[in-house]
Amino acid sequence: MGGAHGHAVGVDFGTSTSLVATRAGRRPVQVAPLGHSTRWFPSVAGYRGDKLVVGEEADALPSDQVIRSIKRAITRNEDRVAVFGPAGTLEISADEVMIALLAEIGARATRAGEPLNQDREFRLGCPAMWDGAQRNRLLELAEKAGLPTDGSALVDEPIAAGIAWVSHRYLAYSEQPEGRLLVFDMGGGTLDIAVLDVVGGPHPEISVLTALGAEYAGDMLDHAIARDLYEDLTAKGYDLSGSRHPELLDALVMRAAREAKVNLSRLAEHRVVLPSRQLGAVPVLTYTREQLEEAFRPQMDEAERLVWAALRAARLTERESGSPEQLRALGPAELIRDVDYVLLAGGMSRIPYVGRRVGALFPHAQVFDDAGVQADEAIVAGLADTAGYDRLNLHRPGFDFIVEWDENGQTCQETLYAAHTPFYEAWQVLSGQANLGYERHDHAFPGPKHGRGRLRVRATTGESLGLKFDDQVMDGIGLTFGRSMSFKLYCDGRILLRDGSGKRLDMKVDRWPVMRGRDHAQLVLRSAQRNSPTPPTPWYMEKEWAPPTR
Structure with a gap:
């Protein structure tokens, strides 16, 4: 259950509109009325004289003086935004605008009787395409706005929508869907596509196979x-x-x-x-x-190509998935067989053309635009879920790998892999580029060029985490520094480490677990056995809440 009392609150800070939702236990999700006459809050800002105003007050300004889609400043790594005013065009801090919006979301949630405080587990959504630096930027802005970000989970928006759908199928219809779910989440700023393996029920198991994003929105x-x-x-x-x-x-x-x-x-x-x-x-x-x-058609053509890229990328997580070149050769007829369910989410899913185009791609799948709430509320409903995050497994690490060593009586650290860094871009999947994964080697490998050190795992909050390797609990994996070192992460969970002495470790994780702190899951690794005829049992299958075998 989410939070100390089974309560969770989610904030969907959207490109066009923002939403807040809460859930207590297994009760229906409640979307707070943030707007003056709507449940959503306009994510717009502007200046009235020297005062920065947000929401409906900003939307009432002359159209050329309104700052829209400010969230895209994070997607595009922009620090400044232009706004036209009585004195001409001004350039102002994009972060200042977003802090004001997030602070107003918090204030309105409080006035609506749903204060954003530490009493409930707090989650923020973000586009699937964001890297670790972009995610951290949003968390820092939320903290400056007074939101309770300590220990919060930042969740990919299409994954949140998928969790909302899984929970709704069980709560509303007592269904326990099992299979592969494709989430097509088209909002104001980004199109996000996630491919999830789901086992529904009161305690759902959700494994993320891939999540890709682009600005086709x-x-x-x-x-x-x-x-x-x-x-x-x-x-x-x-x-x-x-x-x-x-x-x-x-x-x-x-x-x-x-x-x-x-x-x-x-x-x-x-x-x-x-x-x-x-x-x-x-x-x-x-x-x-x-x-x-007709105006939308070229954009939907690109969206369709992203769907095929996501389905090919999802196969990279499977044993014996084939090379990227072989995956690129797979046609739609083969890829659509992977999908059992499709969920349409995001405000753009209300356009009938979206449903027709996506539905036509998957004639044998069940297509849904209902997660118990309207399509543009699916993300915030999932963020407020109290059960779907207990057994959520990711497609890339949500934590840092760091190199640590002692020098002059002090402990030194450098980041080897920053949490949420994508292993690949969509174009790499489409192009058939080989060896899709994350790699640091030789001069790019951090740390000194001699001596001894450790490979460790660190939460995004900065807390060091434990790990278990071949049933041995340890704080870190020892390594010898040198001039020829390499570290590689692959989509199927393989980890290759070669240190300066030439020692090589081939490790494997079945799915990247959500690790929020030492009191949560350890990173459980095992030695990778090449060409093993029978893959080991995933760690979560040994738990008392393990899903039924298929």
């Missing part, structure tokens, strides 16, 4: 619709180059594009009326669902 569609609207304005004789307020025109067209995207999810056509007081005589436009789908 709502913001990109907004720009595609805006291009159509500009073309329609030109076709109707409006002189774009003669506008006296180009920034205002751009902002109003983008707002119209967002409105068209939302309304065409339920209507066949949308009437576009731009204010003409400052822009002159602007013609009225009609934008249709057919136009939206």
